[in-house]
Amino acid sequence: MPPKTTPTTAASLIDLTHTTRTLLTHLQSSLTTPNATSTSTTPSQDATTSETTPPPILETLKSTTALLRANTTTLSLLLLTPPLTPSALYPKITTTTDILLTMVACLTPTPTSTEELGDTVHSAARLAVRRVLNAWSELLALVGRVAERVQHGTTDATDRKSGKVDKGVAEADRAAVLAATGVVWECCEAVEVVVADGVVGTVVRxxxxWRGVLVDAVNELKEWGEEEDDDEEEEGVGSDGDEDDLFGAGNKLGKGDSEMRRLLERSVKKLRMVGVVYQALVKRRLRTFPVTAPTSASKASKEGEVEVVEKSNMQTLDQLMALLKGIPETVDELASAFYDLDAEEAGKLLEKVCGDAVKAIQIVEKSWDGKEDEFSAWAGKWRGNFEGVE
Structure with missing residues (x-):
């Protein structure tokens, strides 16, 4: 069978950019699906050997990102150096597509992949790779545009004036190519941040x-309450009021709203204490999360025990991170309830936030190896003070 020849026409290059961008859109969609345990049949532990075990996800992302950087740079140089050479660009695009397929494949949710990274890190990696796919797709769009110029012999005014006719990228597109290449590099850096941070660094970040979002929301609530105090003091001073006063009166917290004001003050106090929980959890639990892989010897002698412990810790970490992520979202709803002067809804949402904060502490009250430590004692004191806030 004769060797496969590389297409050398601009038309072939245009077709490749179109089909590849369609594929990238599909890959982006596949990474949008939330983490879920795969329902497909996976090999049993006895049937899995070292030859069939895939490399660690972060290791795969690191190597593929480095290759993607190199390929993107080469493609950009080929694109900017006249004349346009489809025979050189075509294999570079197909090779890069294979690299992107490998990146996506290693992030396809399976029981093994989600246990390896946990939901939070897995989600962060998927988001970073989705951005890479989108950036590469935009670069491909420019490749197609340049190829079309060459195919149809069209140039812009700057090209005609400088004599650069049908030789490659138009002057109008040069800046766009450089910018698109820079975006790909930036997206690669985002993947590299996840890789460098690993599980511990990512969950800490x-x-x-999330704590920053929580603190901002609390400060806004406090300022809102203080602004209403100022409004009450200035009421009746000067004119009879303006249009803003008339239409803004519906969400004013007056001095007469004693129940709402007490609820606001209680909420601010409790939410500030919840913010302290984030700091304590970061220092005492997230930064100390055990991620060291067991050695081959330990796997051989205690494989079952090691895997059970690691899986249990990762599940606990996922539960904890889900709570920490959800609390600021609930606080945002709580703020909206206050702005709507809906005391009943605000009370319910505050209780939910408080319950989630207590639950977050409870599930990691003991250390990752199941022992009581300094955080365990602190958690008991915090809970007592927290429940005493009125």
Whole structure:
């Protein structure tokens, strides 16, 4: 069978960009699906050997991202250097597509993959790779545009003036190619951040981000309450009021709203204490999460025990992170209830936040190896003070 020849026409290059972008859209959709345990049949533990065990996900992402960077740079240079050479660009695109397929495949949710990284890190990696796919698709769109210029012999005014006719990328597209290449690099850096942070670094970063959202919401609530106090003091001063006062009166918290004001003050106090929980959990539980893989010897002698412990810890971590992620979202709803002056709904949402915060502490009150420690003692004191807030 004769060797397969590389297409050398602009038309073939255009077709490749179209089909590849369609594939990338499909791959992006596949990574949008939330983490879920795969329902497909997986090999039994006895049937799995070292030859069939895939490499760690983060290791795969690291190697494929490095290859993607190199290929993107080469493609950009080929694209910017006249004349346009489809025979050189075509294999570079197909090779990069294989790289992207490998990146996506390693993130396809399976029982093994979700246990390896946990939901939070798995989601962060999927989001980063989705952005890579989108950035590469935009670069391919420019490749197709340049190929079409060459195919049809069209140039812009700048090209005609400089004599660069039918030789490659138009001057109008050069900046776009460089910018698109830069975006791909930035997206690769986002993947590399997840890889470098690993499980511990990623969950710590996410928890700190969520705490930041929580703190901002609490400060806004407090300021809202203080602004209403100022409005009450200034009421009746000057004119009879303006249009803003008339239509904004529906969400004013007046001094007469004693029940609502007490609820607001109680909420601010409790939410600030919840913010402290995030700090304690980051320091005492997330940063100390055990991620060291067992050695081959330990696997051989205590394989069942090691796997059970690791799986249990990862499940606990996933439960904890789900609570930490959900609390700021509930606080956002709580703030909306206050702004609507809906005391009943605000009370319900506050109780939910408080319950989730207590639950977050309870599920990791003991250390990852099941022992009581400094955090365990702190958690008991915090809970007592928290319940005493009125």
């Amino acid at each position: 996410k928890a700190q981000e």
